[in-house]
Amino acid sequence: MAKGSFSDLIAGEKPTMVDFSAEWCGPCKMMAPILDELKSKIGDTARIIKIDIDKNPQAAAAYGVQSVPTLILFKKGSPVWRQSGVVPTEYLKRVIDQHA
Template structure:
């Protein structure tokens, strides 16, 4: 389990479609890896976002080393990459560890739908 997954539900190549693409609420996917220091830095930020928005947003992690199909399908080359999915489609993304306020702003998490 990755550092991020310690606080977030982990998805896999096998569960991605059900957990992310068919979700009734927006899903923020953290494409992460065990060997990635910035991924460990952003983990507590994502845990806070998940807790604060638990009724309106699902936050999950996907370990790219163990789930290469999903990583390749979305062209993820750098970790961490955060992708916000709405209605089964990628809506916004951010690459790299960011402070919470900046992540929320860049991903449009406070914008009305």
Template sequence: MGATSAVTDANFASDVLQSETPVLVDFWAEWCGPCRKVDMMLEEIASELGDKVRIVKLNIDENPETARAYRVLSVPTLTMFKGGEPVQSVAGARPKGDLIKLIETAM
């Protein structure tokens, strides 16, 4: 059963870029209201999809280097990575179905 986990500037390369499993990165911030709504949906999706995808969260205030490297200008921004490369990205809170479609782009 899957669950979301946190990543940082320090472990982003090993946990996301070097992952053999597709990874959805949720770029978020503590002060972001829509991020909390997305967080609940991501927990559900992680449970439903299990080992097919990893879902990780990166707090942009605590980890500015990675956010800057991927040009994250607003939160939440959700970016799908496969084979160490960003495949697709969406900004803003989206319905659960849209998030599942985003994940399916890399499966």
């Protein structure tokens, strides 16, 4: 990932849910269908992006991501919510609705 592109992704008006994950992480694999379902429920309300911490250690380090999966919701470039672990679709939708 080019320097600056991550900050460009999270800088917009639209909330951006970032899924910090890793290939070797079992719970991260459980998040994939949850995030797919979330995307179908929120449509264009927010963006969802996945960051592999092994391929983008600087992004993970910048936000103090110690465990995966860690979800962080950004709005205008600032984190407004974060949680580690597997999180249900409906809960994530409520979080996004609060910040949309």
